[in-house]
Amino acid sequence: MKIKEIILYTNSLDGISNFYFDVLELPIIQENNEKISFKAGTSILTFNQSSEYEFPYYHFAFNITENKIEQALQWLKNKAVTINQINGIDHYYDESWNCHSIYFYDPLGNIVEFIARHAIPEIERGVFNSQDIKNISEIGLPIEDVQQASEILQKKYNVGVYKSSNNVFAPLGNEEGLFILSGLNRNWAGSNKKVKVFPLIVDIYNNIERNDNFELSIHYSRNTIALTGSILEKVSLFLMN
Numbered sequence: 001m002k003i004k005e006i007i008l009y010t011n012s013l014d015g016i017s018n019f020y021f022d023v024l025e026l027p028i029i030q031e032n033n034e035k036i037s038f039k040a041g042t043s044i045l046t047f048n049q050s051s052e053y054e055f056p057y058y059h060f061a062f063n064i065t066e067n068k069i070e071q072a073l074q075w076l077k078n079k080a081v082t083i084n085q086i087n088g089i090d091h092y093y094d095e096s097w098n099c100h101s102i103y104f105y106d107p108l109g110n111i112v113e114f115i116a117r118h119a120i121p122e123i124e125r126g127v128f129n130s131q132d133i134k135n136i137s138e139i140g141l142p143i144e145d146v147q148q149a150s151e152i153l154q155k156k157y158n159v160g161v162y163k164s165s166n167n168v169f170a171p172l173g174n175e176e177g178l179f180i181l182s183g184l185n186r187n188w189a190g191s192n193k194k195v196k197v198f199p200l201i202v203d204i205y206n207n208i209e210r211n212d213n214f215e216l217s218i219h220y221s222r223n224t225i226a227l228t229g230s231i232l233e234k235v236s237l238f239l240m241n
Contacts, residue, residue, distance in 0.1 A: 001159055001177035003136045005037075005044040007201040008110070009056050013049050015107040020045070023079050025130035043136035047108075056198035059140035059180065059188045061101075061113035062133045069100040069116040071128035076104065076114075084111075084190045092190075096163055103190025111191040113138065117175045138171075140180045140188060142197045146170050149181055177204060 010016070016036055020026045026038040026045070037046040040062060050056075064072050073091050076083065084103040086092040091100045102114040115137060124132070143149045150170040153159055159179070162171040168183035179202075182188070182195045 001173040002205040003043050003139060003177045004203040004205055005046060005201075006058075006060060006136055006139050006203075007046045007048060008058050008060075009050040009053065009199050010047050010108050011049070011051060011053075011055060013047060016047055019107050023081065024133070026133070041133050041135040045136060050199070053198050055109065057109040057111070057193060057196075058198065058200060059111040059113070059138070059191075060136055061115045061138035061178075063120070063135050063137040063176070064114045064116055065124050065128070065132040065134065066116045066118055066120055066122040067124065068128045068132055069102070069114075072114050072116070072132065073102055075128045076102065086190060101190065105191070109193070111140075111188045111193060113190060120175050135176065137176060138178045138180050139200070139202050140182055140195070141202075142184055142195045143181045144184060146181045146183050153179065153181075 013033075013036055017028060017031070020038045021028055026040050028036065029039050029044065030037040030046075033049075035046060035048045037044055045060075069091055073083070081104050083090045084105065086101075086103070091102050093100050098118045100116045100118075104112055106112050114133075117137075141149070146165075146169065147167055150161070150165060150172060153172055154161070159172045162173055162175075162178055165171065165181075168186060170179075170181040172179040172181065184195050184197070186195055187193060188195055
């Protein structure tokens with residue numbers, strides 16, 4: 001599975017370009033008074049201005065060049081980005097996923113992750129730079145009923161569980177792109193922030209098991225979470241109380 005674009009919402013666009021363009025050095029591909037979009041490797045990161053929710057925040061991850069985790073950490077520190085440690089460690093190793101992760105906040109309070117997946121071995125030389133940001137590989141999806149949402153996505157759109165899942169956490173996809181389905185009674189990893197539902201849109205390319213070039217958009221609203229595919233099907237996953 002590959003994530004084509006994530007569209008997130010913010011109360012203000014002020015300061016976003018300073019961080020993603022000036023600090024992370026992601027090219028701006030569109031900018032106006034209502035939105036700004038950045039090229040993140042093969043993916044697009046878009047922020048839309050909205051007053052529907054107060055101070056929305058999200059979790060998403062960028063795949064980075066696998067053999068440059070130490071360089072990526074130093075690159076961020078040189079740019080005065082504060083690292084969110086896990087158990088006192090700047091780059092956390094997850095044995096079950098065989099990856100290293102670096103977590104930090106952007107100016108909007110989003111939980112951003114650089115992740116080096118050792119199942120995708122790469123030997124690239126030279127110092128770390130923005131070209132080592134390969135793509136958006138994870139987007140957090142807060143879900144009231146994780147199991148129900150997981151079953152719907154797996155059955156209808158042919159995405160499988162990555163590694164393992166439970167009633168409060170279900171990663172769906174593969175190393176190139178993952179939906180991180182999370183229950184609401186926990187914090188996002190690498191942060192002290194509770195998992196909360198905020199509106200977002202995710203566009204993905206269909207996973208490689210299918211022959212067609214199916215694309216899927218996930219739309220969150222205040223009361224529903226719906227999936228819209230290229231055949232214009234819509235599936236309501238749950239209603240918030």
